[in-house]
Amino acid sequence: MANSDATSNDPVTVQPTALVTGASRGLGAAIARELAPTHRLLLGARTSQALEPILSELPGATGFPVELTDYEAVARAVEPVERLDVLVHNAGVADLGTIADSSVAQWRNTLEANLIAVAELTRLLLPALRAANGHVVLINSGAGLRANAGWGVYAASKFGLRAFADALRSEETGLRVTSIHPGRIDTDMQREIVAGEGRDYRPRDFLAASTVARAVRNAVETPRDAHPTEIVLRPIPR
Template identity: 35%
Template sequence: MAKKTVIVTGASKGIGLAISTYLLKQGHNVVATARSGHLLKELLHEYPKQLAVISGNIANAHIAYNILEAATENFGRVDGLIINHATLEPVVRIADSRVEDWKKCFDVNFFGAISLLEATLPSLRSSKGNIILTSSGAARHSYTGWGAYCASKAALKSLGDTLAVEEPDIITMSIEPGTVDTDMQKDLREKHISVMDEKDQKKFMSLHEDGKLAKPEEPGHLMANLILNASKELSGQTFRWDSEIAAPYREVDK
Protein backbone atom coordinates (compact mmCIF):
# COMPACT_ATOMS: atom_id res chain seq x y z
CA MET A 1 0.00 0.00 0.00
CA ALA A 2 1.21 3.50 -0.84
CA LYS A 3 2.17 5.65 2.11
CA LYS A 4 -0.70 7.86 3.26
CA THR A 5 -0.90 10.97 5.41
CA VAL A 6 -3.57 11.03 8.11
CA ILE A 7 -4.53 13.82 10.51
CA VAL A 8 -5.56 12.55 13.96
CA THR A 9 -7.01 14.84 16.62
CA GLY A 10 -7.05 13.99 20.31
CA ALA A 11 -3.92 12.00 19.53
CA SER A 12 -1.97 12.09 22.78
CA LYS A 13 -4.06 9.59 24.76
CA GLY A 14 -6.53 6.75 24.50
CA ILE A 15 -8.05 5.96 21.13
CA GLY A 16 -6.22 8.77 19.32
CA LEU A 17 -2.84 7.52 20.52
CA ALA A 18 -3.74 3.96 19.56
CA ILE A 19 -4.72 5.11 16.06
CA SER A 20 -1.57 7.18 15.59
CA THR A 21 0.78 4.48 16.83
CA TYR A 22 -0.82 1.86 14.60
CA LEU A 23 -0.59 4.04 11.49
CA LEU A 24 3.05 4.90 12.17
CA LYS A 25 3.97 1.24 12.66
CA GLN A 26 2.35 0.50 9.30
CA GLY A 27 4.68 3.05 7.67
CA HIS A 28 2.20 5.89 7.17
CA ASN A 29 2.55 9.58 8.02
CA VAL A 30 0.58 11.13 10.86
CA VAL A 31 -0.15 14.72 11.80
CA ALA A 32 -1.15 14.39 15.45
CA THR A 33 -2.80 17.16 17.37
CA ALA A 34 -3.77 17.45 21.03
CA ARG A 35 -3.92 19.94 23.85
CA SER A 36 -1.26 17.82 25.57
CA GLY A 37 1.07 17.60 22.61
CA HIS A 38 4.08 17.09 24.87
CA LEU A 39 2.77 13.60 25.63
CA LEU A 40 3.66 12.64 22.04
CA LYS A 41 7.35 13.42 22.57
CA GLU A 42 8.35 9.76 22.81
CA LEU A 43 6.42 8.85 19.65
CA LEU A 44 7.98 11.78 17.80
CA HIS A 45 11.45 10.60 18.84
CA GLU A 46 10.68 7.13 17.48
CA TYR A 47 9.14 8.30 14.18
CA PRO A 48 10.73 11.70 13.41
CA LYS A 49 10.26 11.41 9.64
CA GLN A 50 6.65 10.18 9.78
CA LEU A 51 5.12 12.25 12.57
CA ALA A 52 4.31 15.94 12.92
CA VAL A 53 2.81 17.21 16.18
CA ILE A 54 0.64 20.30 16.60
CA SER A 55 -0.19 21.31 20.17
CA GLY A 56 -3.24 23.42 20.94
CA ASN A 57 -6.92 23.61 21.67
CA ILE A 58 -8.95 22.70 18.60
CA ALA A 59 -11.57 25.23 19.74
CA ASN A 60 -9.18 27.89 18.39
CA ALA A 61 -10.09 28.02 14.70
CA HIS A 62 -6.59 28.96 13.50
CA ILE A 63 -5.23 25.62 14.75
CA ALA A 64 -6.94 23.84 11.85
CA TYR A 65 -4.83 25.71 9.31
CA ASN A 66 -1.68 25.02 11.35
CA ILE A 67 -2.54 21.34 11.11
CA LEU A 68 -3.09 21.54 7.36
CA GLU A 69 0.18 23.43 6.92
CA ALA A 70 2.04 20.76 8.90
CA ALA A 71 0.58 18.04 6.67
CA THR A 72 1.36 19.73 3.37
CA GLU A 73 4.81 21.04 4.31
CA ASN A 74 6.01 17.79 5.86
CA PHE A 75 4.26 15.21 3.72
CA GLY A 76 2.80 17.00 0.70
CA ARG A 77 -0.78 15.78 0.98
CA VAL A 78 -3.74 14.78 3.16
CA ASP A 79 -5.36 11.37 2.66
CA GLY A 80 -7.36 11.01 5.83
CA LEU A 81 -8.87 12.98 8.69
CA ILE A 82 -9.88 11.40 12.00
CA ILE A 83 -11.81 13.83 14.19
CA ASN A 84 -11.36 12.13 17.52
CA HIS A 85 -11.11 14.93 20.09
CA ALA A 86 -13.92 15.60 22.56
CA THR A 87 -14.76 17.00 25.96
CA LEU A 88 -17.43 15.58 28.24
CA GLU A 89 -17.80 18.72 30.34
CA PRO A 90 -19.95 20.32 31.53
CA VAL A 91 -21.48 17.35 33.33
CA VAL A 92 -24.44 19.04 34.95
CA ARG A 93 -28.22 18.86 34.80
CA ILE A 94 -29.78 21.28 32.32
CA ALA A 95 -31.57 23.15 35.13
CA ASP A 96 -28.20 23.89 36.72
CA SER A 97 -26.23 24.57 33.54
CA ARG A 98 -24.87 27.79 32.04
CA VAL A 99 -25.10 28.53 28.34
CA GLU A 100 -21.46 29.65 28.32
CA ASP A 101 -20.37 26.15 29.35
CA TRP A 102 -22.47 24.55 26.63
CA LYS A 103 -20.87 26.88 24.09
CA LYS A 104 -17.41 25.82 25.24
CA CYS A 105 -18.39 22.18 24.77
CA PHE A 106 -19.71 22.82 21.26
CA ASP A 107 -16.64 24.89 20.38
CA VAL A 108 -14.52 21.80 20.97
CA ASN A 109 -16.78 18.90 19.98
CA PHE A 110 -18.59 20.45 17.02
CA PHE A 111 -17.17 23.75 15.79
CA GLY A 112 -13.64 22.40 16.10
CA ALA A 113 -14.68 19.76 13.57
CA ILE A 114 -16.13 22.43 11.28
CA SER A 115 -12.82 24.33 11.37
CA LEU A 116 -10.90 21.20 10.42
CA LEU A 117 -13.22 20.45 7.55
CA GLU A 118 -13.02 24.02 6.28
CA ALA A 119 -9.23 23.72 6.18
CA THR A 120 -8.84 20.19 4.83
CA LEU A 121 -11.74 19.47 2.45
CA PRO A 122 -9.95 20.80 -0.67
CA SER A 123 -7.00 18.48 0.00
CA LEU A 124 -9.26 15.53 0.79
CA ARG A 125 -11.21 16.08 -2.43
CA SER A 126 -7.94 16.02 -4.36
CA SER A 127 -6.78 12.77 -2.76
CA LYS A 128 -10.27 11.22 -2.68
CA GLY A 129 -9.58 10.66 0.98
CA ASN A 130 -11.47 9.33 3.97
CA ILE A 131 -12.94 11.02 7.05
CA ILE A 132 -13.82 9.37 10.36
CA LEU A 133 -15.80 11.13 13.06
CA THR A 134 -15.53 9.54 16.49
CA SER A 135 -19.17 9.31 17.45
CA SER A 136 -20.81 7.94 20.59
CA GLY A 137 -23.85 6.04 21.73
CA ALA A 138 -24.56 9.30 23.55
CA ALA A 139 -25.60 10.75 20.18
CA ARG A 140 -28.61 8.40 20.40
CA HIS A 141 -29.11 7.81 24.14
CA SER A 142 -29.28 10.45 26.85
CA TYR A 143 -27.73 10.34 30.30
CA THR A 144 -28.49 12.69 33.19
CA GLY A 145 -25.88 15.43 33.27
CA TRP A 146 -24.51 14.69 29.81
CA GLY A 147 -26.75 17.14 27.94
CA ALA A 148 -24.03 19.19 26.26
CA TYR A 149 -21.97 16.14 25.30
CA CYS A 150 -24.96 14.20 23.95
CA ALA A 151 -26.20 17.18 21.94
CA SER A 152 -22.78 17.93 20.49
CA LYS A 153 -22.25 14.30 19.48
CA ALA A 154 -25.70 14.21 17.85
CA ALA A 155 -24.77 17.35 15.91
CA LEU A 156 -21.46 15.77 14.87
CA LYS A 157 -23.25 12.69 13.55
CA SER A 158 -25.59 14.90 11.53
CA LEU A 159 -22.56 16.74 10.19
CA GLY A 160 -21.09 13.46 9.01
CA ASP A 161 -24.35 12.43 7.35
CA THR A 162 -24.50 15.71 5.45
CA LEU A 163 -20.85 15.57 4.50
CA ALA A 164 -21.32 12.14 2.92
CA VAL A 165 -24.10 13.58 0.73
CA GLU A 166 -22.26 16.75 -0.23
CA GLU A 167 -18.81 15.25 -0.82
CA PRO A 168 -19.32 12.07 -2.90
CA ASP A 169 -15.59 11.69 -3.64
CA ILE A 170 -14.78 11.46 0.08
CA ILE A 171 -15.73 8.48 2.25
CA THR A 172 -17.15 9.81 5.53
CA MET A 173 -17.98 7.49 8.44
CA SER A 174 -19.07 7.95 12.06
CA ILE A 175 -17.69 5.28 14.38
CA GLU A 176 -18.99 4.51 17.87
CA PRO A 177 -16.12 3.10 19.96
CA GLY A 178 -18.38 2.04 22.81
CA THR A 179 -17.20 2.24 26.42
CA VAL A 180 -13.41 2.37 26.38
CA ASP A 181 -10.84 2.43 29.16
CA THR A 182 -9.84 6.09 28.74
CA ASP A 183 -9.45 9.21 30.87
CA MET A 184 -13.05 10.12 30.05
CA GLN A 185 -14.30 6.97 31.75
CA LYS A 186 -12.00 7.64 34.70
CA ASP A 187 -13.41 11.16 35.04
CA LEU A 188 -16.94 9.74 34.96
CA ARG A 189 -16.16 7.47 37.89
CA GLU A 190 -14.07 9.90 39.93
CA LYS A 191 -15.49 13.35 39.19
CA HIS A 192 -18.98 13.13 37.74
CA ILE A 193 -20.58 9.98 39.09
CA SER A 194 -22.79 11.79 41.63
CA VAL A 195 -24.51 13.82 38.91
CA MET A 196 -25.84 10.77 37.08
CA ASP A 197 -28.88 8.68 37.93
CA GLU A 198 -28.27 5.69 40.18
CA LYS A 199 -28.78 3.12 37.42
CA ASP A 200 -26.17 4.87 35.26
CA GLN A 201 -23.77 5.14 38.18
CA LYS A 202 -24.00 1.38 38.65
CA LYS A 203 -23.58 0.75 34.93
CA PHE A 204 -20.35 2.69 34.50
CA MET A 205 -18.85 1.54 37.80
CA SER A 206 -19.57 -2.12 37.03
CA LEU A 207 -18.14 -1.90 33.51
CA HIS A 208 -14.84 -0.89 35.07
CA GLU A 209 -14.97 -3.28 38.01
CA ASP A 210 -15.92 -6.25 35.82
CA GLY A 211 -13.20 -5.52 33.24
CA LYS A 212 -15.71 -4.92 30.46
CA LEU A 213 -14.26 -1.67 29.12
CA ALA A 214 -12.70 -2.02 25.68
CA LYS A 215 -9.00 -1.35 25.32
CA PRO A 216 -8.25 1.81 23.25
CA GLU A 217 -6.42 -0.35 20.71
CA GLU A 218 -9.59 -2.26 19.83
CA PRO A 219 -11.60 0.59 18.28
CA GLY A 220 -8.36 2.47 17.53
CA HIS A 221 -6.91 -0.17 15.24
CA LEU A 222 -10.26 -0.62 13.50
CA MET A 223 -10.46 3.12 12.83
CA ALA A 224 -6.90 3.13 11.50
CA ASN A 225 -7.76 0.32 9.08
CA LEU A 226 -10.90 2.12 7.98
CA ILE A 227 -9.11 5.42 7.31
CA LEU A 228 -6.74 3.54 5.02
CA ASN A 229 -9.01 1.03 3.31
CA ALA A 230 -12.73 1.78 3.77
CA SER A 231 -14.98 0.78 0.90
CA LYS A 232 -17.28 3.29 -0.75
CA GLU A 233 -20.51 1.75 0.57
CA LEU A 234 -19.52 2.69 4.13
CA SER A 235 -19.77 6.40 3.37
CA GLY A 236 -22.58 8.06 5.31
CA GLN A 237 -22.90 5.19 7.76
CA THR A 238 -22.67 5.19 11.55
CA PHE A 239 -21.69 1.95 13.24
CA ARG A 240 -20.04 0.53 16.35
CA TRP A 241 -16.47 -0.70 16.17
CA ASP A 242 -17.58 -4.22 17.12
CA SER A 243 -20.53 -4.42 14.71
CA GLU A 244 -20.88 -6.91 11.86
CA ILE A 245 -20.36 -4.22 9.22
CA ALA A 246 -16.96 -3.41 10.75
CA ALA A 247 -15.81 -7.03 10.90
CA PRO A 248 -13.70 -6.98 7.69
CA TYR A 249 -11.61 -4.13 9.16
CA ARG A 250 -11.13 -5.52 12.67
CA GLU A 251 -7.99 -7.30 13.69
CA VAL A 252 -8.44 -10.97 14.45
CA ASP A 253 -6.65 -12.43 17.46
CA LYS A 254 -4.19 -15.06 16.36
Protein backbone atom coordinates in the same frame (compact mmCIF):
# COMPACT_ATOMS: atom_id res chain seq x y z
CA MET B 1 23.79 -10.49 -14.45
CA ALA B 2 21.03 -8.14 -13.39
CA ASN B 3 21.72 -4.46 -13.64
CA SER B 4 22.22 -3.07 -10.14
CA ASP B 5 20.33 0.05 -11.23
CA ALA B 6 17.35 -1.92 -12.52
CA THR B 7 15.06 -0.70 -9.76
CA SER B 8 16.02 2.95 -10.03
CA ASN B 9 13.15 3.70 -12.41
CA ASP B 10 10.52 1.86 -10.37
CA PRO B 11 7.74 4.10 -9.12
CA VAL B 12 8.19 5.24 -5.54
CA THR B 13 5.42 4.17 -3.23
CA VAL B 14 4.34 7.08 -1.06
CA GLN B 15 2.47 6.23 2.11
CA PRO B 16 -0.89 7.92 2.57
CA THR B 17 -1.04 10.68 5.15
CA ALA B 18 -3.34 10.65 8.18
CA LEU B 19 -4.01 13.43 10.68
CA VAL B 20 -5.27 12.30 14.09
CA THR B 21 -6.46 14.92 16.57
CA GLY B 22 -6.25 14.34 20.30
CA ALA B 23 -3.41 11.90 19.68
CA SER B 24 -1.30 12.46 22.79
CA ARG B 25 -2.96 9.76 24.89
CA GLY B 26 -5.89 7.38 25.23
CA LEU B 27 -7.86 6.53 22.12
CA GLY B 28 -6.00 9.03 19.93
CA ALA B 29 -2.64 7.45 20.74
CA ALA B 30 -4.12 3.98 20.12
CA ILE B 31 -5.37 5.11 16.70
CA ALA B 32 -1.93 6.50 15.91
CA ARG B 33 -0.36 3.13 16.76
CA GLU B 34 -2.82 1.31 14.50
CA LEU B 35 -2.21 3.59 11.52
CA ALA B 36 1.57 3.97 11.97
CA PRO B 37 2.57 0.91 9.91
CA THR B 38 0.67 2.11 6.84
CA HIS B 39 0.46 5.91 7.07
CA ARG B 40 2.56 9.02 7.42
CA LEU B 41 1.15 10.50 10.60
CA LEU B 42 0.38 14.03 11.70
CA LEU B 43 -0.48 13.82 15.39
CA GLY B 44 -2.45 16.61 16.97
CA ALA B 45 -2.62 17.91 20.52
CA ARG B 46 -2.83 21.27 22.22
CA THR B 47 0.90 21.53 22.93
CA SER B 48 4.20 20.11 21.72
CA GLN B 49 4.95 18.91 25.24
CA ALA B 50 1.82 16.77 25.30
CA LEU B 51 2.94 15.02 22.11
CA GLU B 52 6.43 14.15 23.29
CA PRO B 53 5.62 10.62 24.59
CA ILE B 54 3.75 9.44 21.47
CA LEU B 55 6.29 11.02 19.12
CA SER B 56 9.07 9.23 20.99
CA GLU B 57 7.15 5.99 20.58
CA LEU B 58 6.41 6.67 16.88
CA PRO B 59 9.49 8.55 15.66
CA GLY B 60 8.27 8.58 12.07
CA ALA B 61 5.28 10.73 13.02
CA THR B 62 5.12 14.52 12.92
CA GLY B 63 3.57 16.69 15.59
CA PHE B 64 0.60 18.93 14.82
CA PRO B 65 0.41 21.04 18.02
CA VAL B 66 -2.44 23.53 17.87
CA GLU B 67 -5.41 24.55 19.99
CA LEU B 68 -8.29 23.50 17.74
CA THR B 69 -10.57 26.29 18.93
CA ASP B 70 -7.97 28.93 17.97
CA TYR B 71 -9.15 29.14 14.39
CA GLU B 72 -6.47 31.53 13.15
CA ALA B 73 -3.80 29.19 14.51
CA VAL B 74 -5.53 26.20 12.92
CA ALA B 75 -5.63 27.95 9.56
CA ARG B 76 -1.88 28.56 9.76
CA ALA B 77 -1.20 24.99 10.84
CA VAL B 78 -3.00 23.42 7.88
CA GLU B 79 -1.42 25.65 5.23
CA PRO B 80 1.39 23.16 4.40
CA VAL B 81 -1.05 20.25 4.04
CA GLU B 82 -1.74 19.89 0.32
CA ARG B 83 -2.97 16.30 0.32
CA LEU B 84 -4.60 14.38 3.14
CA ASP B 85 -5.82 10.80 2.84
CA VAL B 86 -7.31 10.35 6.31
CA LEU B 87 -8.59 12.83 8.88
CA VAL B 88 -9.52 11.31 12.25
CA HIS B 89 -11.42 13.66 14.55
CA ASN B 90 -10.76 12.26 17.99
CA ALA B 91 -10.21 15.35 20.16
CA GLY B 92 -13.11 16.39 22.35
CA VAL B 93 -14.36 17.09 25.84
CA ALA B 94 -16.89 15.39 28.13
CA ASP B 95 -18.36 17.91 30.56
CA LEU B 96 -21.27 16.07 32.15
CA GLY B 97 -24.16 17.08 34.36
CA THR B 98 -27.89 17.64 34.33
CA ILE B 99 -29.57 20.23 32.15
CA ALA B 100 -30.89 21.92 35.30
CA ASP B 101 -27.32 22.42 36.52
CA SER B 102 -25.83 23.32 33.13
CA SER B 103 -24.54 26.77 32.20
CA VAL B 104 -24.20 28.78 29.04
CA ALA B 105 -20.43 28.44 29.37
CA GLN B 106 -20.71 24.65 29.56
CA TRP B 107 -22.88 24.50 26.45
CA ARG B 108 -20.57 26.85 24.55
CA ASN B 109 -17.37 25.06 25.54
CA THR B 110 -18.74 21.61 24.72
CA LEU B 111 -20.24 22.55 21.38
CA GLU B 112 -17.11 24.52 20.50
CA ALA B 113 -14.75 21.61 21.15
CA ASN B 114 -16.89 18.71 19.95
CA LEU B 115 -18.62 20.23 16.95
CA ILE B 116 -17.57 23.69 15.79
CA ALA B 117 -13.82 23.00 15.91
CA VAL B 118 -14.39 19.74 14.02
CA ALA B 119 -16.39 21.51 11.34
CA GLU B 120 -13.79 24.25 10.88
CA LEU B 121 -10.79 21.93 10.73
CA THR B 122 -12.63 19.80 8.17
CA ARG B 123 -13.58 22.86 6.12
CA LEU B 124 -10.01 24.12 6.05
CA LEU B 125 -8.71 20.70 4.98
CA LEU B 126 -11.30 20.03 2.28
CA PRO B 127 -8.95 20.94 -0.60
CA ALA B 128 -6.34 18.49 0.73
CA LEU B 129 -8.97 15.80 1.33
CA ARG B 130 -10.46 16.28 -2.14
CA ALA B 131 -7.01 15.96 -3.69
CA ALA B 132 -6.70 12.48 -2.16
CA ASN B 133 -10.34 11.38 -2.38
CA GLY B 134 -9.84 11.14 1.34
CA HIS B 135 -11.60 9.64 4.31
CA VAL B 136 -12.97 11.57 7.31
CA VAL B 137 -13.46 9.51 10.47
CA LEU B 138 -15.37 11.08 13.33
CA ILE B 139 -15.10 9.53 16.77
CA ASN B 140 -18.62 10.01 18.01
CA SER B 141 -20.19 8.17 20.95
CA GLY B 142 -23.11 6.08 22.02
CA ALA B 143 -24.36 9.43 23.29
CA GLY B 144 -24.59 10.50 19.66
CA LEU B 145 -27.34 7.93 19.18
CA ARG B 146 -29.17 8.15 22.49
CA ALA B 147 -29.15 10.82 25.21
CA ASN B 148 -29.36 9.74 28.83
CA ALA B 149 -29.88 11.72 32.02
CA GLY B 150 -26.80 13.70 32.98
CA TRP B 151 -25.37 13.55 29.47
CA GLY B 152 -27.56 16.16 27.76
CA VAL B 153 -24.91 18.75 26.88
CA TYR B 154 -22.41 16.15 25.69
CA ALA B 155 -25.07 14.21 23.78
CA ALA B 156 -26.27 17.36 22.02
CA SER B 157 -22.74 17.97 20.75
CA LYS B 158 -22.47 14.37 19.53
CA PHE B 159 -25.90 14.38 17.87
CA GLY B 160 -24.71 17.52 16.09
CA LEU B 161 -21.49 15.75 15.11
CA ARG B 162 -23.51 12.93 13.55
CA ALA B 163 -25.57 15.46 11.59
CA PHE B 164 -22.37 17.13 10.42
CA ALA B 165 -21.04 13.78 9.19
CA ASP B 166 -24.28 13.03 7.33
CA ALA B 167 -24.26 16.43 5.63
CA LEU B 168 -20.57 16.19 4.73
CA ARG B 169 -21.13 12.74 3.25
CA SER B 170 -23.94 14.09 1.08
CA GLU B 171 -22.08 17.20 -0.06
CA GLU B 172 -18.58 15.80 -0.61
CA THR B 173 -19.35 12.73 -2.70
CA GLY B 174 -15.70 12.11 -3.50
CA LEU B 175 -14.90 11.57 0.17
CA ARG B 176 -15.76 8.74 2.53
CA VAL B 177 -17.15 9.84 5.89
CA THR B 178 -17.44 7.42 8.80
CA SER B 179 -19.06 8.04 12.17
CA ILE B 180 -17.83 5.67 14.86
CA HIS B 181 -20.06 5.31 17.91
CA PRO B 182 -18.18 3.46 20.66
CA GLY B 183 -19.56 2.76 24.08
CA ARG B 184 -17.46 3.71 27.08
CA ILE B 185 -13.72 3.23 26.56
CA ASP B 186 -11.04 2.43 29.12
CA THR B 187 -9.17 5.76 29.14
CA ASP B 188 -8.06 8.42 31.60
CA MET B 189 -11.12 10.46 30.59
CA GLN B 190 -13.36 7.54 31.49
CA ARG B 191 -11.70 7.27 34.90
CA GLU B 192 -12.56 10.92 35.52
CA ILE B 193 -16.16 10.37 34.45
CA VAL B 194 -16.61 7.32 36.67
CA ALA B 195 -15.02 9.14 39.61
CA GLY B 196 -17.54 11.94 39.08
CA GLU B 197 -20.32 9.37 39.15
CA GLY B 198 -19.03 8.10 42.49
CA ARG B 199 -18.45 4.54 41.28
CA ASP B 200 -15.51 2.16 41.44
CA TYR B 201 -13.54 1.94 38.22
CA ARG B 202 -13.31 -1.52 36.63
CA PRO B 203 -11.44 -1.51 33.29
CA ARG B 204 -13.14 -4.74 32.23
CA ASP B 205 -16.46 -2.88 32.07
CA PHE B 206 -15.24 -0.81 29.13
CA LEU B 207 -13.99 -1.17 25.59
CA ALA B 208 -10.22 -1.29 25.14
CA ALA B 209 -8.88 1.74 23.29
CA SER B 210 -7.01 -0.65 20.99
CA THR B 211 -10.31 -2.28 19.99
CA VAL B 212 -11.83 1.03 18.92
CA ALA B 213 -8.58 1.96 17.17
CA ARG B 214 -8.76 -1.30 15.21
CA ALA B 215 -12.28 -0.35 14.09
CA VAL B 216 -10.87 2.94 12.78
CA ARG B 217 -8.20 1.10 10.86
CA ASN B 218 -10.74 -1.37 9.47
CA ALA B 219 -12.90 1.52 8.24
CA VAL B 220 -9.93 3.19 6.58
CA GLU B 221 -8.84 -0.09 4.94
CA THR B 222 -12.31 -0.97 3.65
CA PRO B 223 -12.01 -1.42 -0.14
CA ARG B 224 -13.07 1.59 -2.17
CA ASP B 225 -16.17 -0.10 -3.55
CA ALA B 226 -17.75 0.24 -0.09
CA HIS B 227 -18.51 3.24 2.10
CA PRO B 228 -18.51 2.46 5.84
CA THR B 229 -20.89 5.17 7.03
CA GLU B 230 -21.47 4.22 10.67
CA ILE B 231 -19.85 1.77 13.06
CA VAL B 232 -21.37 1.08 16.49
CA LEU B 233 -19.34 -0.70 19.18
CA ARG B 234 -20.53 -1.77 22.63
CA PRO B 235 -18.54 -3.39 25.44
CA ILE B 236 -19.40 -6.98 26.31
CA PRO B 237 -20.08 -7.23 30.08
CA ARG B 238 -17.45 -9.36 31.80
